[in-house]
Amino acid sequence: MSLRAQLDTEPDKGERRSASRRKLRLEVEGVSASTSQTQVVIHDLSEEGLLVESPIDLVAGELLEVVIPEAGTAQAEVAWSSGRFFGCKFTQSVSTAAVSAALLRSPSENQKAPNAEVVEKALIELEALSFAIRRVTKAVDQAIDRLNQKKD
Template sequence: MLIPAHFEDLPFDPQRPRAPRRQLRLESEGSTASGETARVLIHNISTTGLLIESAVTLAQDERIELALPEVGNTAAHVVWMSESFYGCRFETPLPASALGTLELFSRVISKAAPSESADTLPVRIARLRKEQGLTLEALAALVNVSKPTVWAWEQGKTRPTPERIAALAKLLGVNEDELLSGRDGNALAQALNQARQVVAEAFGVDPARVKVSIEL
């Protein structure tokens, strides 16, 4: 479930003069009614809490309010954070029926999600990690990042930095070009060698004299 949303600042609360009050509003059409730019993505939501990605910096145990259809304003607290990802727990669990309504919002951008069959960088990272027998947590520890960060790479939410790409390629058993492009360098080299051998045998020349040109 992926739901676009945005933060709106709530009026000053004299009971909590130092704590900012924010309300998280869903965007059923992918745009804000008020023109706010504090965009948020709700990645997962359950009856007990939710995982959000936000450029707005939240504090540990910060209280936010969510405007949810069929439920109204619902309070949640930040219980963990990792870079731009925040795990929040509802003060009062949601009714199970509310999740069905929220599912409708996620369908708005479901077509924009990368295809599972497409050979993209996120797909390659996930596939190679599994081939190496590594869990999200294990790969995160080896690359010295958080588990949600690796999860975000594999979901296409963020992209590894060049330094992380180098470390990932080494840990996943491929070179950097293969990780970034999906091209198997070893397979290409073998194919070129075979082509040289075939041409050399046909014309009776040394394979080293055969040059192969590839047009893509």
């Protein structure tokens, strides 16, 4: 099986994840309970999880198996989705060596994928959406707290 990848360091932006993410483009085999084997693209990888692009629709809670260099087949649970993009958390963390192995399989910057700009824009939009969701969640929590205080 051949693997092609592009990997960049993601700067720390007050990230709430427990592990540093690395941006990449790694084409691997993926399998879920609802589909047969298919080619997926990993765009973001850490020891704890990944952002995957799949031509197959996946749902939150669904388990996805992907082949990670040096880790072999890793199982991850879909946490969220946006179009063809799915945020997943590994059921068992992968090693730092596996993340590094993905780095070693990265093509040079001038071999960047043709749709890299589209993916970068999607990631920016997902970050903005994540911020908005946290803000709304905080407002809802505060409203619930105020309602609970009125009951007392």
